[in-house]
Amino acid sequence: MSLPAVLALFAHPDDESLACGGTLAALVDAGWPVQVVYVGDGVITARAQAQDNRADATAACTVLGLPAPTFLGHPDQRLDTVAVSDLVNDVLAAAPPPDLVLSHASADLNEDHRVVSKVSRVVARPIDRPVALLECEVPANSTWNGTPMVPNWYVGITGTLDRKLTAIARYQGEARSFPHPCSPEAVEALATAHGAASGLGRAEAFRVVRGYAGLLP
Numbered sequence: 001m002s003l004p005a006v007l008a009l010f011a012h013p014d015d016e017s018l019a020c021g022g023t024l025a026a027l028v029d030a031g032w033p034v035q036v037v038y039v040g041d042g043v044i045t046a047r048a049q050a051q052d053n054r055a056d057a058t059a060a061c062t063v064l065g066l067p068a069p070t071f072l073g074h075p076d077q078r079l080d081t082v083a084v085s086d087l088v089n090d091v092l093a094a095a096p097p098p099d100l101v102l103s104h105a106s107a108d109l110n111e112d113h114r115v116v117s118k119v120s121r122v123v124a125r126p127i128d129r130p131v132a133l134l135e136c137e138v139p140a141n142s143t144w145n146g147t148p149m150v151p152n153w154y155v156g157i158t159g160t161l162d163r164k165l166t167a168i169a170r171y172q173g174e175a176r177s178f179p180h181p182c183s184p185e186a187v188e189a190l191a192t193a194h195g196a197a198s199g200l201g202r203a204e205a206f207r208v209v210r211g212y213a214g215l216l217p
Helices: 015-027 052-065 082-093 111-123 161-169 182-199
Strands: 005-009 035-040 070-074 100-104 132-136 154-157 203-210
Touching: 005 015, 005 070, 015 035, 015 052, 015 100, 015 132, 015 154, 015 161, 035 052, 035 082, 035 111, 052 111, 052 161, 070 100, 070 154, 082 111, 111 132, 111 154, 161 182, 182 203
Parallel strands: 005 035, 005 100, 035 070, 100 132
Antiparallel strands: 132 203, 154 203
16 A cells, blocks of 8 residues: 655745654655645745745755655745636646645735635545645744644654754745744754643644544655
């Protein structure tokens, strides 16, 4: 019996490593086929100077043991200008039918993230077969929106936390210093807090939108 196919669907490069890099690495280690798809084009244009994160994304995925990611090419911080149906069709054309989708929390502050969260719900519709869906959070983005994501599923990442931190470090243009929530110190502290809450030591936290036995990590 083949293992479940996983689609990690995110707006931008580094979202995957920050939100669930340890889990993705653990899934790969367990033999689950995982594909990372970015709805955006990987080029940040909302800052003073454009920044191309595509090569760093490939490097980060390599660290996590993932194949090269797919970029759907839509403009950074403008995903809300594209019809959701068009985004859904692009995702479906780029990835094989998934059994498990990991994507952004619907309460996220970033508009691109919220759009991709909506797209994930359409992509993960259980039409004629079960498809599990997990929300995950880029650190602090839901809290900053005043609606913290309330987790109800935890994955232990004690064995993959170092790879998660190494993958995050591959995004040289996204490096942040403590106390920024995406700094290495804060990311490790969050893993420790989730680990303490769940009894797992170090963990990533998720919210199950829809789950099935055998289709959740």
